Amino acid sequence: MYGGRARVQQRPQGVNLIAPRGTNFQSKLVGRPVWRDDVALTILIEDHLKPPAISMTTTPISAGAQRPRTSSGRRRLASARLPRFRAALALIFLTTVLACNGEPKQGAATGGTLVISTASDADYLFPPLIISTQGREIAEQIFEPLANIGDSLNVFGEAGFTPALADSWTWAPDSLSIAFHLNPGARWHDGKPVRARDVQFTIALCKNPDLASPIAPLLSEIDSVTVADSLTPVFWFKRRTSQQFYDAANVALIVPEHVYGAIPASRLAASPILRTPIGSGRFRFRRWVPNATIEIVSNREHYRAPAKLDRVIWTIAPSDFGAASTRFLAGEADFFSAVRASMLPQIAKSNTLRLIEYPGFKFGYMVFNMRDPANPRSPNPLFRNVTTRRALTMAIDRAALVRNVFDSLAIPSVGPTVRAMATTDTTIPQIPYDPQRAMQLLDSLGWRTGPDGFRARNGKKLAFSIMVPSSSMDRQRLAVLMQDQFKKIGVSVTIASVEPNIFEQQQHSHKFDTAIETWLADPSPGGIRESWGSAAAHTEGSKNYGDYANATFDSEVDSALAARSRPVARGLYSDAFRTLINDAPAIWLFEPRNMIGIQKRFHVAALRADAWWAHLADWYVPGNEQTARDRAGASPSDPVANTASSTPAGNK
Amino acid sequence: MASNRGIVGTVISRLVQAVIVVAIVTTLVFVLIHIAPGDPFAAAMDNPNVSEALRARWRAMYGLDQPLLTQYVRYLANVARGDFGWSFSMHRPVLDVLKDALPNTLLLAGTALVLGFAGGIGLALIQAMRPGSRTDRTLGAGSMFFYAMPDFWLALMMMLIFAYWFPVFPVAGAVDPIMHEYMTPLAAVADRLKHLALPAITLALLSGAAVARYQRAELLRVLPDDFVRTARAKGVSERRIMLVHVLRNALIPTVSLLGLSLPGLFTGAVFIERVFAWPGMGWVILNAVSTRDYPLVTAGVIVAAATVTLGSLLADLLYAVVDPRIRGR
Numbered sequence: 001m002y003g004g005r006a007r008v009q010q011r012p013q014g015v016n017l018i019a020p021r022g023t024n025f026q027s028k029l030v031g032r033p034v035w036r037d038d039v040a041l042t043i044l045i046e047d048h049l050k051p052p053a054i055s056m057t058t059t060p061i062s063a064g065a066q067r068p069r070t071s072s073g074r075r076r077l078a079s080a081r082l083p084r085f086r087a088a089l090a091l092i093f094l095t096t097v098l099a100c101n102g103e104p105k106q107g108a109a110t111g112g113t114l115v116i117s118t119a120s121d122a123d124y125l126f127p128p129l130i131i132s133t134q135g136r137e138i139a140e141q142i143f144e145p146l147a148n149i150g151d152s153l154n155v156f157g158e159a160g161f162t163p164a165l166a167d168s169w170t171w172a173p174d175s176l177s178i179a180f181h182l183n184p185g186a187r188w189h190d191g192k193p194v195r196a197r198d199v200q201f202t203i204a205l206c207k208n209p210d211l212a213s214p215i216a217p218l219l220s221e222i223d224s225v226t227v228a229d230s231l232t233p234v235f236w237f238k239r240r241t242s243q244q245f246y247d248a249a250n251v252a253l254i255v256p257e258h259v260y261g262a263i264p265a266s267r268l269a270a271s272p273i274l275r276t277p278i279g280s281g282r283f284r285f286r287r288w289v290p291n292a293t294i295e296i297v298s299n300r301e302h303y304r305a306p307a308k309l310d311r312v313i314w315t316i317a318p319s320d321f322g323a324a325s326t327r328f329l330a331g332e333a334d335f336f337s338a339v340r341a342s343m344l345p346q347i348a349k350s351n352t353l354r355l356i357e358y359p360g361f362k363f364g365y366m367v368f369n370m371r372d373p374a375n376p377r378s379p380n381p382l383f384r385n386v387t388t389r390r391a392l393t394m395a396i397d398r399a400a401l402v403r404n405v406f407d408s409l410a411i412p413s414v415g416p417t418v419r420a421m422a423t424t425d426t427t428i429p430q431i432p433y434d435p436q437r438a439m440q441l442l443d444s445l446g447w448r449t450g451p452d453g454f455r456a457r458n459g460k461k462l463a464f465s466i467m468v469p470s471s472s473m474d475r476q477r478l479a480v481l482m483q484d485q486f487k488k489i490g491v492s493v494t495i496a497s498v499e500p501n502i503f504e505q506q507q508h509s510h511k512f513d514t515a516i517e518t519w520l521a522d523p524s525p526g527g528i529r530e531s532w533g534s535a536a537a538h539t540e541g542s543k544n545y546g547d548y549a550n551a552t553f554d555s556e557v558d559s560a561l562a563a564r565s566r567p568v569a570r571g572l573y574s575d576a577f578r579t580l581i582n583d584a585p586a587i588w589l590f591e592p593r594n595m596i597g598i599q600k601r602f603h604v605a606a607l608r609a610d611a612w613w614a615h616l617a618d619w620y621v622p623g624n625e626q627t628a629r630d631r632a633g634a635s636p637s638d639p640v641a642n643t644a645s646s647t648p649a650g651n652k
Numbered sequence: 653m654a655s656n657r658g659i660v661g662t663v664i665s666r667l668v669q670a671v672i673v674v675a676i677v678t679t680l681v682f683v684l685i686h687i688a689p690g691d692p693f694a695a696a697m698d699n700p701n702v703s704e705a706l707r708a709r710w711r712a713m714y715g716l717d718q719p720l721l722t723q724y725v726r727y728l729a730n731v732a733r734g735d736f737g738w739s740f741s742m743h744r745p746v747l748d749v750l751k752d753a754l755p756n757t758l759l760l761a762g763t764a765l766v767l768g769f770a771g772g773i774g775l776a777l778i779q780a781m782r783p784g785s786r787t788d789r790t791l792g793a794g795s796m797f798f799y800a801m802p803d804f805w806l807a808l809m810m811m812l813i814f815a816y817w818f819p820v821f822p823v824a825g826a827v828d829p830i831m832h833e834y835m836t837p838l839a840a841v842a843d844r845l846k847h848l849a850l851p852a853i854t855l856a857l858l859s860g861a862a863v864a865r866y867q868r869a870e871l872l873r874v875l876p877d878d879f880v881r882t883a884r885a886k887g888v889s890e891r892r893i894m895l896v897h898v899l900r901n902a903l904i905p906t907v908s909l910l911g912l913s914l915p916g917l918f919t920g921a922v923f924i925e926r927v928f929a930w931p932g933m934g935w936v937i938l939n940a941v942s943t944r945d946y947p948l949v950t951a952g953v954i955v956a957a958a959t960v961t962l963g964s965l966l967a968d969l970l971y972a973v974v975d976p977r978i979r980g981r
Contacts (some may be wrong), residue, residue, distance in 0.1 A: 115830055123743055131696045212709045214701045266713070270738055270745075290742060290752060291931045293829040315829040317929030319939055322808065323824040324929075330816050330823050501690025501944060504697055508704070522701075530703075542704060543697075632834055 112621030112630040113311040114602065117333030119324040121291050121316050126260075126274040127253035128206045128213040137613040138314065141296055141307070142189075143253035143279035146180045146199065147245075151608050153523040154422050155246040156566040165194055165254055165280065175240045178248055182231040185303035188256045189284040199233035200225040201257035210265040218251045218524075242564055243524055254280070282307040282617040291318045298617075307617035310630070328597060329353075335602070337612060339595040341407040347597050358607035359420035360594040363413045364475070364518040365586040366466065366482065367546040368392075370537075371510045382464060382513075387441055389584040393431045394438035395489045396482060402590045405477045409595060413588035415577045416519070416528055420609035422566065423525045425574035428581055430588070438489050447490070455490040463492035464513035469503040475516045478589065507545045516589070517545065523610055525573055526561050532580060533557065548585040601625040659972065663965065670961035677957040678950060682727065685941070685949050686720055692740035692944045714738070716946075727950070736954075737947030741939060746951045749936060754955075756826055757932035761921065763848060764855030765913055771856060772863025773906065777894055779864070780871035791864070798861035807854050807927035814850055821850045824929035851928040855921055859913065866909060870902040877901070904971060911967020915959040 122135035127143050130136050147169070150160025158169070166180035186194035203225045206213045221244060223236045235248040259278050263271050277285045282305065283296040294314040298307040315333055317323035321340075328336035329346050339347070339355065347353045368383040383389055398412040417424045447455040447462050455462040466482060468475040476497055483493040498506065506512045519531065530536055534554050536544035553576055560572035581588070596612060598604065603622065605615035621630050693710050696702045711717045715726065730737060736746035775795060779788040798806070815823040822828065828835075828843050835843055874880065875898060883893050922934035929935075933952065940948035 113830065121742075131699050131702060209709070212706060212713060214696070214699060214706060216706075217701060217703060269713075269743075275744075289829075290744065290749070291935075292825060292827075313830055315825065317824050318926075318931065318935055319942075320824075320926050320929055323811070323927060326811060326816055327823045330819055332823055499689070500942070501688070501694050504694045505689045508697070520699075539704075629830055632831055 109603070109622065110308040110620050111623060112309050112602065112619075112626055113313065113632065114309050114335055114616075114619065115333040115629070116312065116314045116335045116337070117317065117324045117327040118314050118336075119317050119319060119321050119338070121318060122288075122294060122314075124269075124274060125277045125285065125288065125294075126268075127255060128202070128211060128215060129269055129274070131214055134314070137611065138294055138296065139253060139277065139279075140281075140611065140613060141283040141312070141616060142277050142281045142285050143255060144281050145250045145253050146182075147249035148614075149246065149250045149523060151606055151614075152422060153420065153608070153610060154566060155243040155524045156422075156564075156569055157242070158245045158249075159566070161245065161249060165199075166249070169245075169249070175237075175244075177234055177236045178245065179228055179232050179234045180249070182233070183303055184231055186280055187301060187303060188259070188280050189278045189299060190256075190259070192256065192258060194254070194256070194280050195230050196227040196233040197230075198257050199254055200227055201261055202252050202254045203235075205255070205260070205265060205268075206252050208265040211268060215251055219247060221247055240564075242561065242569060243526070246524065256280075283312065286311075291316055305617075308620035309617070312616065331599075334599040336597045337594075339409075339597045341409050343597065344407070344409075352599055352601075353597055354600050356596050356598060356604060356607065358594050358596070358612060359418070359609040360592045361418050361420060361521045361610045362518055363416070363418050363521065363591045364478075364516065364589045365413060365416070366478075366514050366516050366589060367586040368514055368584075369510055369512055369546050370549075370585070371547040373511045373513060376510055380513075382462075385445065386583055387445055390431055391438040391441035391445075391489070392486070392491065393584045393587045394434045394441070395491070396485050396587055396589075397433045398587070398589060399433070401478060401481050401485070404481055405474055406590060406592065408593070410590040410592045413591045415581050415588050416532060416586070417525070417577060418521050418591055418609075421521060421523070421525060423560075423570050423573040425570065425577065428574060428578050430581060431584060435485075435489050442489065442491075449490045453487075453490060454492045461492055462490065463494070465494045465496045467496045467498060467503060467506060467512040467515040469500045470497045471500045472518075475518075478516055508542075510545070510547055515545065521610075525569075526557075528576070529554075529557050529561075532585065546585050548583075550579065550583055550585075553579045553583070601627070601630075659969070662968070666961075666965045666968070670958065670965065673961050674954060674957045678954050679724070681953040682724055682946070682950050683720065685944065685946055686723070688944065690944050691716060692946065695943060714740070727947070731954075736951040739940070739945055739948045741943040741945040741948065742936075746947050749948060750933070750951060750955065753931060753933045753936045756930060757925070757934065760848065760851055760855065760925070760930055760932055763852040764859060764921075765910075767852060767856035768859030769863055769906070769910060772860040773867050773899070775860065775864040776867030776871055777899065779868045780875065780898075781890070781894060783872055792868070795861040795864040798857045799865060801858070803854070803858055803921065804923040804927055806858065807851070807924050810850050810854050811927065822847050824927075826931060851921075851924050851930050854928075855924050863906060863909060866905050867902065870905050871898055874898050874902045907970045908967055911963050911970065914963035914966060915956060 118134060120132065120134050122130075122138055123132040124130050124135050125139050125142065127139050130139055144164045146164060146166040147158075147161040148164045149155070150162060152160050154160040163183070165182055165186050167183045168181045170179045170181070172178070180199070182194060182196060182199075184193075188194060203219060203222060205211060207216050207219055207222075209216075221238055221241055223238045226234045226236065228234050237244050237248075241247075256278060259273065260268065263273065268274070275288055279285070282299055282302045284299045286295040286297050288294045293316065295311060297311050298309060300306045315327060317327060321338070325336060325338075325340070325343055327333045329343065329350075331352065336343075344355070347355055368380070368389055370380050370383055372378040372380045402410050402412050412430075414424065414426050414430065415428065419426055442455060442462070446457045448457065449455050466479045468479045470476070476495070479495045479497075483495060486493045496512070503515070507515060507517075521527065531543045531545075532548050532553065533544065534549035534551065536542040537547045537549040556572055556576035556579060560569050560576060563569035563572055594607075594609075594612070596607070601621050603620050605618035608614035621627075691707075691711065692714075693702075693707045696710075697704075697707065708717070715723060718726075727737065734747075736750070738744075739746045739749050742749045772795075775791055779791050782788055811823060814821050826844065826847055827840075828847070832840060832843055871894075879901075880893060880898055883897050884890075888897070921932075922938050924930070925932045925934040926938065933955070937949065937952035937956075939945070940952060
């Protein structure tokens, strides 16, 4: 799927061959290769060799006659097969190392300071209020969920989830409740133990209307959380859904009640206490200088393992991509997550920098407004016709367009989804690029080409505008190229480049002909209902910007959401996507290939598609490659180490 | 004594005018920014989890669903109590944001102002001492070059040359985010100066070029005056004539320029601050406008309006200092 990796990242000395995580290991070695550093392989194998860090539990949570399904029960079977599995893996590991002639790296596999250059500050570091990606990537180091979603990003059932604050979990026989068993060693950064009441408090807080948390809608299927004992919170659901485990275990990061519980929810957003977060994660918060720096340090007392990096520092060049990228290129920062095509030659020339690609969760499309922008109560006279929409789609050479604008940093989109999502079916046929057929279709609809080269029907010209935000150069360039391609089939297009606030307002009030949008997908595919479902159409301010409505699509998505198994859900989602693609409510344009730039001395764990930072705590710089910057803050006598080890809150 | 009373009267009357100007500007900005498209929560709508209902709830929480007049009256009442509100974009009290940004801007703009005016006046003196010479023409062309240059472009070039090609200075920021706190006090000061250098020199080049051109023209206008000829006839050295006699009489337009530049000390240099990620007032206000951060925009404008009016008052007072004729009026 992402076969272009080898092209972007040259094979450095001493690297081994690996394949993406989450697949059968033997098939990795014979499958399509990608190049990553040898540490990634080691970590991968270590993960497989590790005995499951999960305690056995059979605690029933209801007096039902049925025996509860337990995750640990299944793991018992797995552990019986473990010695043979270990031996096979060890053999494969040795063979791989020998075959690749990779020399083991010297120095301890821990330590280092990662300096991240970014162009935006965090909004909050308090999970229930975070909206920005920046806030999320930092808060997810400081706070933990009950269980981590796996790298495959499966949200159906519990497959792939790994323990975080909860060691294990027990389903009720009727699947309407799940009891999570917290790790007894889990501690907040101020030294107090993590308790079931904290979980109960977090969910109640997130759902509290006075807080107005953006994650409240994601918890709507959770009825309540009760406390069975101090280490066992029990989630009760309103109904059984395929992703109820994901909703309970991964959506909310748990926050301490004793820190935030004393403040009324309505006043929490403005409370200064949110500037110095206290969590339970492998990193602890150290300082936040607004619009300048955010720093976290390894939590040496973490109940599983401290973060391998000593420190991670975000240096912020507020709203200025140029300064942020130059900081990285000039060596003042080690990491930059928003690499653009223009930076590739400089990174390629550098001896110290490298690029790593990972699948993205974003896609871009040009949406047709089904509502008449001049008369919002009426359907759009031009775009209500599916043949017109299909003809316009056929006029666009998406592959050429994407190559022109993004070089190799994007690929044509496959619909209202991304390739990295487990439910995405990349085999669904797309409407092909066929300008001849597009012209025939328009002819058949009565749109005749006039002397000026543009089509008209009953004296009305075939014309519309493409709205783009003035802040996005990429989208403006796409619009210009599309304008040219539409012109070739006789369609007159103007480009409306508007200020981002106006773009947003016009979107929500449906006052546009077409607009080029980008969308950041969520691991849960259910979000498609919000952006394309009939329920969200004809609603002021909804995210169904094009006001698209199709009963067939709705029923297919509803069925997919109700499906209890991943294969069934995937099939039903495929049907829904196929319906949508054929109905052409939008032209699916591009899916960026995410690229991070990083100093070569860092050993990077796997990058998860929805969050490159998911395994940040496992990154490190080997001892013999550490620089003075890596060591600053790592020695026992320096302020950071002292703060990390002796100050309970770790706050300055 | 009479002239002193006149000055005091002028100052009081100008201060009253300043209050009226600030009030009018504040009202205008408050209304305009509120009726502009979008609101402080528009950007959040990109997040799939943020629904219109949630946005409406946020608007209600911050009173943005109230009639504009109600919001304005409430805002004025809060300002009267010293509460400038809550910054939606920074998620902090507006006063805290301004308290952080103002010292940075004062440092940058103050340094640039001193460097720019000292350099510009010095350059003009060198040019005026040998008008028409090769030195004069070269310096004139140089100052014209920088005078004509867009500030953001010069900033980018300075960054490219002195931070990327020849990494003499850091790229951006006010201090080294990693090592600053481990430095000795002396090294910390050096670090701050190093970070200040590029943005301050860029700003100084731009303002200095303008000052040099104004000052040279004024020096050349004063040079043929009778009092200069008299001084020369009395045998006063050329250096003393330029520095004491000519320069003082040629300073009035420069003082005007200085007065007009003073508000920049508080409002910042938007593009320079942005390019060098300098966390000052210019960037804060620009960001506040684009994110529709109503309280921060309004507070920023209050600061700007107050400093513009006070700057112009200060310039008038400086006229009196450099020109005894004005003092006597």
